[in-house]
Amino acid sequence: xxxxxxxxxxxxxxxLRGFDVGELVSAKGIAEGVENSNYxxxxxxxxxxxxxxxxRVAASDLPFFMALLDHLAARGxxxxxxxxxxxxxxIHELEGRPACLIEFLPGLSVSHPTPVQARAAAAAMGQMHAxxxxxxxxxxxxxxxxxxxxxxxxxxxxxxxxxxxxxxxVDRAVDKLLAAWPRHLPRAAIHADLxxxxxxxxxxQVSGLIDFYFACTxxxxxxxxxxxxxWAFDATGAHYxxxxxxxxxxxxxxxxxxxxxxxxxxxxxxxxxxxxxxLTRAWDWLNTPADAMxxxxxxxxxxxxxxxxxxxxxxxxx
Amino acid sequence: xxxxxxxxxxxxxxxLRGFDVGELVSAKGIAEGVENSNYxxxxxxxxxxxxxxxxRVAASDLPFFMALLDHLAARGxxxxxxxxxxxxxxIHELEGRPACLIEFLPGLSVSHPTPVQARAAAAAMGQMHAxxxxxxxxxxxxxxxxxxxxxxxxxxxxxxxxxxxxxxxVDRAVDKLLAAWPRHLPRAAIHADLxxxxxxxxxxQVSGLIDFYFACTxxxxxxxxxxxxxWAFDATGAHYxxxxxxxxxxxxxxxxxxxxxxxxxxxxxxxxxxxxxxLTRAWDWLNTPADAMxxxxxxxxxxxxxxxxxxxxxxxxx
Numbered sequence: 001x002x003x004x005x006x007x008x009x010x011x012x013x014x015x016l017r018g019f020d021v022g023e024l025v026s027a028k029g030i031a032e033g034v035e036n037s038n039y040x041x042x043x044x045x046x047x048x049x050x051x052x053x054x055x056r057v058a059a060s061d062l063p064f065f066m067a068l069l070d071h072l073a074a075r076g077x078x079x080x081x082x083x084x085x086x087x088x089x090x091i092h093e094l095e096g097r098p099a100c101l102i103e104f105l106p107g108l109s110v111s112h113p114t115p116v117q118a119r120a121a122a123a124a125m126g127q128m129h130a131x132x133x134x135x136x137x138x139x140x141x142x143x144x145x146x147x148x149x150x151x152x153x154x155x156x157x158x159x160x161x162x163x164x165x166x167x168x169x170v171d172r173a174v175d176k177l178l179a180a181w182p183r184h185l186p187r188a189a190i191h192a193d194l195x196x197x198x199x200x201x202x203x204x205q206v207s208g209l210i211d212f213y214f215a216c217t218x219x220x221x222x223x224x225x226x227x228x229x230x231w232a233f234d235a236t237g238a239h240y241x242x243x244x245x246x247x248x249x250x251x252x253x254x255x256x257x258x259x260x261x262x263x264x265x266x267x268x269x270x271x272x273x274x275x276x277x278x279l280t281r282a283w284d285w286l287n288t289p290a291d292a293m294x295x296x297x298x299x300x301x302x303x304x305x306x307x308x309x310x311x312x313x314x315x316x317x318x
Numbered sequence: 319x320x321x322x323x324x325x326x327x328x329x330x331x332x333x334l335r336g337f338d339v340g341e342l343v344s345a346k347g348i349a350e351g352v353e354n355s356n357y358x359x360x361x362x363x364x365x366x367x368x369x370x371x372x373x374r375v376a377a378s379d380l381p382f383f384m385a386l387l388d389h390l391a392a393r394g395x396x397x398x399x400x401x402x403x404x405x406x407x408x409i410h411e412l413e414g415r416p417a418c419l420i421e422f423l424p425g426l427s428v429s430h431p432t433p434v435q436a437r438a439a440a441a442a443m444g445q446m447h448a449x450x451x452x453x454x455x456x457x458x459x460x461x462x463x464x465x466x467x468x469x470x471x472x473x474x475x476x477x478x479x480x481x482x483x484x485x486x487x488v489d490r491a492v493d494k495l496l497a498a499w500p501r502h503l504p505r506a507a508i509h510a511d512l513x514x515x516x517x518x519x520x521x522x523q524v525s526g527l528i529d530f531y532f533a534c535t536x537x538x539x540x541x542x543x544x545x546x547x548x549w550a551f552d553a554t555g556a557h558y559x560x561x562x563x564x565x566x567x568x569x570x571x572x573x574x575x576x577x578x579x580x581x582x583x584x585x586x587x588x589x590x591x592x593x594x595x596x597l598t599r600a601w602d603w604l605n606t607p608a609d610a611m612x613x614x615x616x617x618x619x620x621x622x623x624x625x626x627x628x629x630x631x632x633x634x635x636x
Contacts, residue, residue: 003349008429009519025424025520028358029349031321040346040358042424106343106360111326201327202343 003029005037005052005095012041012050015094018085019101021045036213037097040104047104048083052097057213059098062091064139065212066100068132068189073103075131078124078200078208080105107200107207114204115243118231119251121199124206125191125227126255129220132189141192141216143276145181148174151279158286162299170278173306177272182219182265190223191215195230221262224252225269229277229305237304245316267313271306278302321347323355323370323413330359330368333412336403337419339363354531355415358422365422366401370415375531377416380409382457383530384418386450386507391421393449396442396518396526398423425518425525432522433561436549437569439517442524443509443545444573447538450507459510459534461594463499466492469597476604480617488596491624495590500537500583508541510534513548539580542570543587547595547623555622563634585631589624596620 006029007015013024022045030038030049035056041048053059066082073081082090082100092099110117143151152159152174159167191198193214200208232245249266252258281299309316324347325333331342340363348356348367353374359366371377384400391399400408400418410417428435461469470477470492477485509516511532518526550563567584570576599617627634 009426010429012426024426026518027426028346030358031347031349040348108327108330108342108345111328200344 003037004054005097007095020086049102049104052099062098064137066090067137068215071135072131077128077131105200105208107202109197110201113196113231115247116204118244119247120204120206122248122251123255124209126252129256135189138217141218144218155282159282180268185219185262187217188220190218194227222269225266226273228270229273233305237301266317267309270309274302274305321355322372323415325413338404367420367422370417380416382455384408385455386533389453390449395446395449423518423526425520427515428519431514431549433565434522436562437565438522438524440566440569441573442527444570447574453507456535459536462536473600477600498586503537503580506538508536512545540587544591546588547591551623555619584635585627588627592620592624
């Protein structure tokens with residue numbers, strides 16, 4: 001959420017001369033996205049996002065992400081593909097980092113989605129899944145079901161410092177989810193992080209899906225489960241919005257068929273998604289100094305979701 | 319250099335409906351400027367910078383800053399004035415902070431200014447000073463000559479932790495400058511922080527002077543002295559670029575008369591400017607945890623300038 005690598009005006013001007021995009025007019029470092037450095041770049045022709053990939057995105061994963069965006073954009077999805085330079089290359093190096101020049105999309109991320117907005121966003125996910133049925137590249141989910149146990153063990157008993165008794169509680173949840181995980185469900189390329197932050201909207205219309213840097217190959221319906229947990233609760237995780245929750249499932253299913261077995265598995269998939277975000281938030285919470293200039297996101301917000309889905313999941317998605 | 323206050327899409331949309339600026343299309347938090355929260359906002363009509371003022375800018379100073387920008391813009395200087403809302407107000411409140419919607423200016427800050435660029439930027443300062451001769455509002459310089467001794471005493475002996483012997487060295491410099499300070503020189507409203515960061519350029523042309531939040535009433539030629547120290551050295555302060563230094567004085571004097579007594583005082587004014595930035599950098603250095611996610615700027619870069627001006631100032635500006 002900061003600019004980690006500074007790009008001088010001189011270096012940026014030289015970089016852009018490799019592209020057929022007009023003359024550099026403005027560039028502002030923007031505070032957005034996962035741990036990358038992003039600039040909003042304006043040329044005499046158009047606007048772009050320049051992303052320099054920091055440690056959290058592996059350079060070796062960029063071809064997967066860029067092929068995915070290109071595939072989706074070619075099929076009419078509103079996603080920001082990378083711009084090729086004059087020689088057709090899309091992955092570059094700038095200031096010692098892998099870098100891509102990416103199409104700018106208008107729109108804003110809503111903080112409190114309405115059911116109408118949730119339906120539109122889930123419909124965009126359905127359209128995305130439909131477009132990806134013939135996408136053949138694969139990338140393992142680095143935060144998938146098989147990573148939860150080792151990840152939890154790395155957090156260890158320190159988890160109890162967040163809330164007493166938390167370790168044993170989550171320990172049982174990990175065991176339960178590993179046993180119940182519906183590994184037989186259809187797999188596909190998924191976004192895996194479609195929070196409201198990552199959906200640009202103009203009013204009630206979706207103008208862009210962004211930040212595909214957790215995209216991977218996993219159970220397709222898990223994508224909807226992640227989205228459900230991200231959209232249908234308030235920030236504390238304590239309050240579920242049933243109208244938003246229903247709108248998500250209906251919006252998705254209107255654009256892509258949700259199999260009976262997928263729908264039946266949504267409670268456990270949603271529990272898994274809640275656990276996945278609980279684990280990374282807990283890790284960040286335990287490993288970020290309280291006085292650091294980054295906002296620590298409360299892991300308990302995802303514990304509340306986990307417990308909510310465990311208790312109400314069966315009726316929720318019926 | 320971060321976004322401290324989050325503005326939701328919903329709150330921003332409501333805020334903009336108070337202005338005659340078109341529909342909200344995009345907003346990106348930008349990592350720029352002093353310790354404010356800034357958004358690059360696009361509407362169906364134009365682009366703007368939305369600034370929310372954090373602790374470092376006092377709300378009571380905003381009328382001075384905004385009147386200054388308005389005065390300068392009305393006289394053809396390329397500065398970003400605040401946009402009035404439908405009722406003519408320019409200072410608002412948003413998310414609990416004072417906030418202004420400000421004109422967006424194109425251009426980029428150069429990292430390694432050439433003499434041609436330095437001349438253009440100093441000429442813009444000269445034009446600005448010419449436009450301010452009839453600007454009558456006053457604001458004391460919170461980091462002016464009378465603040466250096468108390469500020470230095472607050473840093474105290476801890477200064478020696480930056481470099482052994484530094485306290486005594488700077489202590490003598492403070493004494494020398496307080497005795498030598500040319501208090502009789504003409505005073506006016508000045509920018510007081512016209513670093514390359516705060517000058518937007520398109521090629522060799524100045525497209526904007528920005529970030530007036532240190533603007534104040536002080537010795538007019540001190541403004542040029544601040545600029546000289548900021549532009550004519552490399553980042554370490556160890557290397558002086560004589561061509562840039564000369565271009566600054568010539569560019570300025572081409573647009574605003576530099577009196578003989580002002581020119582004669584430039585060495586001591588430049589020493590004072592170097593001390594002023596040394597002091598704030600030393601303070602930040604001593605009070606910022608080494609592992610904080612902000613870049614600490616090396617105070618020694620301004621010690622080098624201070625020493626350089628003390629040794630070479632007399633011949634430098636002759």
